Amino acid sequence: MLTRSISVLFKLSLWLLALLCCLQANAKPVFKVLVTVDWEGYSLEAENIAQMQSFRQQFPEIPMVQLLNPVYFVRDQVNISHIQQAIQSTLLPNDVQGLHLHAWKSLLDYCHVPFQQHPSFAPDNDACKLKKDCGYTVSLELAYSQQDLRRLLACSQQLMVEHGFEKPKYFRAGGWQGGPKLTAALIANHFVWDSSIIAADLLITRWHVDSPLIRMLKDLHPEATPLDQPYEVNPQLIEYPNNAALADYTTTAQIVALFKGLLDHDRDVMVLGFHQETAVDYLPRLSAAIPKMQAVAQDRGIELRWVTE
């Protein structure tokens, strides 16, 4: 009797094992897509906020990596609760909250970091005295010391928390101006995710090949390509290269082509996104790309998974 029971149990285990193997064999390969949002610190115009809200209603299952900017809060005579409401109205519970910093003078002054005017990745930085704010195009990596960057990051994290947001641990540098000093400052402030690396060639749809931005990026990230995948910078910090740029630089067809290029090369992570400040113009490109990407994934037997890491 005992022998018979053991035999039945043995057969049952074999059958379960076979079922498990079969299920695994039928599991589709997973391809992950991260939608990132760069908040530039320029403006919070109603039409851009509304565009984001409508995208969230259309695709509630797609989470976003919200790379927020604390500079909106520190300028003179701003309506803090209006700013908080505008940002919050675009967020969903499955988003993660990070930082996107440009070297705005008002933020540096607030954080007691001495403002630097150079080097700059675009020539709109020569009128600090004439403008309400300036510094948007100054390179964080090239203009500031590691110590200053560390202070700026800590102060910016604190500002977000003080205004009711999560302590940011995700990051992208303005103008993708990431490098060794900024990386060390991110680690010192316990960031876990960075996306400051981009292949400069992804931006030549709008920037001249000899422009300061393209030349600086080729120096900062000489090895970067649109096929780059996430990698560990150290046990704490993972780099997620912005391997599909932002929608300002890519048409819908180009987004789909970048996706197919990644699939063709057996890559399984795509990092794309858009700017809040130009959402009304460029977010529709992403909205149109999503069903096309889903169709490609279905054709190729891939499971498309929208994630934040």
Ligand SMILES: [Zn+2]
């Ligand atoms: Zn930016």
